[in-house]
Amino acid sequence: MKSRFVLGAVSAMLACVQSAYAAQAADPTEPQFRALYKELVETNTTLSAGSCTLAAERIAARLKTAGFPESDLHLYADPAHPKEGGLVAILPGRDPKAKAILLLAHIDVVEAKREDWVRDPFTLVEEDGKFYARGALDDKAQAAIWADSLVRFKQEGYKPRHTLKMALTCGEETAGAFNGAEWLTKNRRELIDAAYALNEGAGGELNAAGKRVSMTVQAGEKVAQNYRLEVINRGGHSSRPVKDNAIYHLAGALEKIQGYEFPIQLTDGSKGYLNAMSKIELAAGHKDVADAMLTVAKNPNDEKAVSTVSNASPSWGAMLHTTCVATMLDAGHATNALPQRARANINCRIFPGVTQETVRQALVKAIDDPAVKVETLEIRGENSPPPALTRAIMEPVEKMTAKLWPGVPVMPILQSGATDGQFLNAAGIPTYGISGIFLTSDLGNIHGLNEYIGVQSLMEGRVFLHELVKVYAEQN
Numbered sequence: 001m002k003s004r005f006v007l008g009a010v011s012a013m014l015a016c017v018q019s020a021y022a023a024q025a026a027d028p029t030e031p032q033f034r035a036l037y038k039e040l041v042e043t044n045t046t047l048s049a050g051s052c053t054l055a056a057e058r059i060a061a062r063l064k065t066a067g068f069p070e071s072d073l074h075l076y077a078d079p080a081h082p083k084e085g086g087l088v089a090i091l092p093g094r095d096p097k098a099k100a101i102l103l104l105a106h107i108d109v110v111e112a113k114r115e116d117w118v119r120d121p122f123t124l125v126e127e128d129g130k131f132y133a134r135g136a137l138d139d140k141a142q143a144a145i146w147a148d149s150l151v152r153f154k155q156e157g158y159k160p161r162h163t164l165k166m167a168l169t170c171g172e173e174t175a176g177a178f179n180g181a182e183w184l185t186k187n188r189r190e191l192i193d194a195a196y197a198l199n200e201g202a203g204g205e206l207n208a209a210g211k212r213v214s215m216t217v218q219a220g221e222k223v224a225q226n227y228r229l230e231v232i233n234r235g236g237h238s239s240r241p242v243k244d245n246a247i248y249h250l251a252g253a254l255e256k257i258q259g260y261e262f263p264i265q266l267t268d269g270s271k272g273y274l275n276a277m278s279k280i281e282l283a284a285g286h287k288d289v290a291d292a293m294l295t296v297a298k299n300p301n302d303e304k305a306v307s308t309v310s311n312a313s314p315s316w317g318a319m320l321h322t323t324c325v326a327t328m329l330d331a332g333h334a335t336n337a338l339p340q341r342a343r344a345n346i347n348c349r350i351f352p353g354v355t356q357e358t359v360r361q362a363l364v365k366a367i368d369d370p371a372v373k374v375e376t377l378e379i380r381g382e383n384s385p386p387p388a389l390t391r392a393i394m395e396p397v398e399k400m401t402a403k404l405w406p407g408v409p410v411m412p413i414l415q416s417g418a419t420d421g422q423f424l425n426a427a428g429i430p431t432y433g434i435s436g437i438f439l440t441s442d443l444g445n446i447h448g449l450n451e452y453i454g455v456q457s458l459m460e461g462r463v464f465l466h467e468l469v470k471v472y473a474e475q476n
Helices: 002-026 030-041 052-066 140-156 180-187 246-259 268-283 287-298 303-312 314-319 356-367 391-404 421-426 455-474
Strands: 073-076 086-091 101-106 125-127 130-132 164-169 196-199 204-206 212-221 223-232 323-331 341-350 373-376 410-415 431-433 452-454
Touching: 030 052, 030 140, 030 455, 052 073, 052 086, 052 140, 052 164, 073 180, 086 140, 086 180, 101 140, 101 180, 101 421, 101 455, 130 455, 140 164, 140 455, 164 180, 180 421, 196 421, 196 455, 212 268, 212 391, 212 421, 223 246, 223 356, 246 323, 246 341, 246 356, 268 287, 268 314, 268 410, 287 303, 303 314, 341 356, 356 373, 391 410, 391 455, 421 431, 452 455
Parallel strands: 101 164, 101 196, 196 431, 212 410
Antiparallel strands: 073 086, 086 164, 125 130, 130 452, 204 212, 212 431, 223 341, 223 373, 323 341
């Protein structure tokens, strides 16, 4: 029995080794990708303590080693923000008349406290089939894939028909900080000028059982905008309460905002998503949701259908209109005094094409209290209409998805969040979210504790994007 057990264990071990060797032999470039990804993830790029400039320099060094001349590597940094620099790398195309394609990714990450995480957030840990670290997914996964593809293209001697440009930028994660994508559109537009850009913002969906459900392409996104509600009062002694209380005015305003619903709006992307997702919901036995999706796509004024879709998923509901939610409170100055000031931050995600002032006026009208001042805080960028979703963009994604994951439907989506695509779209560079990375409903805990990405999802996304970029690069 013991010898059989040992032989079985040895056989299993040899099978694992052979399998690992076969995988490495099938893709001998994976180790260099892993090294690049690890270096990028472990370079701290938080606003408080990190340096995007250092991360950009490290990627540039790898590209230079791969054969990129310095003339095609453009490191940049605003003198007032020396640690928030970035990189634009260029792989010249063979057709001077073919407009460039831009590969965009941000390399800054959300803050992370070591004491809150199970693992060191700035050490890449591979465990249980996942990579854990801050930025393991958002957005260093795609940044590493873009950089790796340029390295491989150079090593292969591949010269695309369209020039390929890669922009790694800083500042996407922090409102009020220097933003590299915006800076490039205003100061070095010639470096990033392109027919269109490929960016984060969409990907594949896995269900609870790990089955691939859909592949999405982002066509348009909301814009994040903060507003401050403020009530100022002369205050007084807490032993002599009056109804004219700053906190009460603010509380009433917040309650009205909670109950306010912005008008339902649709884009080609959200219509396409509703129509495609209805088939998946029907197949899953959710006929009421499927019917409601089809109804909303045809008649966005059907309140019952809108309610059914929104209640089925907060993400689906958010896709249908502008949303505003209270996120921070600040009121009073002493425990024994009537408040002299009460403030709240309202974070809105504004539907494409709707102006920030239109939303502010809607909040004022909904609150209907002259004691409550509604102020627009820093405006990060213009809110542009979504880019046209053409067959030239969709067809390559459909074909590549069918090749790698037969039967997985491809559908457009309107992103409820916001990316640096807002700056490029406003500058006239249509920007589409395409990643090929499959995620479960928790989205890899992005912005939260113990952010992760599936190792298989990352490696498959790398294959998908590398081959997809080649298809785009050869289009007429």
